[in-house]
Amino acid sequence: MPQYETVVGLEIHVELATATKVFCGCTTAFGGEQNTHVCPVCMGLPGALPVLNRQAVEYAVRAGLALNCNITRNAVFDRKHYFYPDLPKAFQISQLYLPLCTDGWVEVFGKRVRIREIHMEEDAGKLVHDPWTDSTLVDFNRCGVPLIEIVTQPDMRTPEETVETVRQIRAALSMLGVSDCKMQEGSLRVDVNLSVRPMGSTALGTRTEMKNINSLKSIGRAVAGETARQIEQIELGRPIIQQTRRWDDNKNASMAMRSKEDAHDYRYFPEPDLAPLSLSDEWIESRRAALPELPEQKRVRYPAEFGLSAYDTDILVSEKTLCELFERTAAICGKPKDAANWIMGEILAALKERGESPDQLTLAPEALARIITLQSGGEINRNAARQTLTAALAGETSDVDEYIKANQLAMVGDASALMEIVKQVINADPDSDAAYRSGKEKVFGFLMGQAMRALKGKGDPGRLKELLKQGLG
Ligand SMILES: [Zn+2]
Known part of the structure; x- marks a missing residue:
């Protein structure tokens, strides 16, 4: 029985958190009445001209710097042609020949996963099926929302490495504040390119692409499931067909959607309505200097400064909200270990119980700090601390002292x-x-x-x- 190796590369689409769209002044706000966040530019009306959003370029550059990329001084936009009802111009403004960022990397389990490029592009609209009339409607509100597409090299070999790569990239981007990175709302979408080959071989096998996988858990399952399917095909002597597939997490299997296109299918050519970018070294260096502390730096600082374990550190730094809650609580009460323990224990458990992700956490650091101070000072016991925290997490109280008084939770020392x-x-x-x-x-x-x-x-x-x-x- 031959042994196989899985080869995974990723394409990660990330919506940038700018207030307006990438080539017009329409709002990027999520939701809203259908087709109200639109104008001639993002509707692709004849004669309308795109104007590049400066903030979108800055966000994309920050992402590139944080992911150790080189920044292209004179990046160029290209038209990528395809017909689909959610794309009114019948082309998407993207970057093929001179993308904004190239040759970066992210460290995953001690090895480097290389990032081939990060390019800028515009999002398409949304198709909505109307069951009443059995017809499909188009909502163009999302049309023209700025995206970056992060393309990795095929450097991942296991489901765990793949999930961790996405987790690391997401943590860096959310720390930068360039995207809210909400996978459940589609602001971060992952395409998995996967092939298998005999162990020891260096040639790449034929790959398939699974599009728009929307949770970390599904990504891991998709890598494992598609690997098993491809190995089975090979063992049965059937060819792997290069195609786009859809991962169905409920069925734990991927389904063929269409044959996979190559770049030449899109008839790319330079976008004539946008001049090449012209970024100066000074500006790029000023953006580099303004980067916030990134997860990889926190990963070194937390154990050294606060004595946290590598495990706790890893969980905290993977989520911006957890980092902020931890750092601010520790600063207020001066007890970093206690802050980490409450977050790792009660707080993550409460989120899990409610089926929420850490980015939905609204607990004020002042409240957590006050609970820690009262418990460590012997003014409340652990049970009372837990009860108060649960109430604060559920939004039942914003005043810890008042809650303790009202529920007679204080220790009797008199x-x-x-x-x-x-x-x-x-x-x-x-x-x-x-x-x-x-x-x-x-x-x-x-x-x-x-x-x-x-x-x-x-x-x-x-x-x-x-x-x-x-x-x-
Ligand atoms: Zn518009």
């Missing part, structure tokens, strides 16, 4: 209040009292338990012990 309970416990159980006096010391533990129960676990254990001894003595 001597007279504790003494009151001690007296009640002893009076209610004269036998135990007598037994203790006659030397049966283990009765003490029983009475402590009774007192703690009466206090609903909120008694300061040290002081309670002291007072109980006094009461019995």
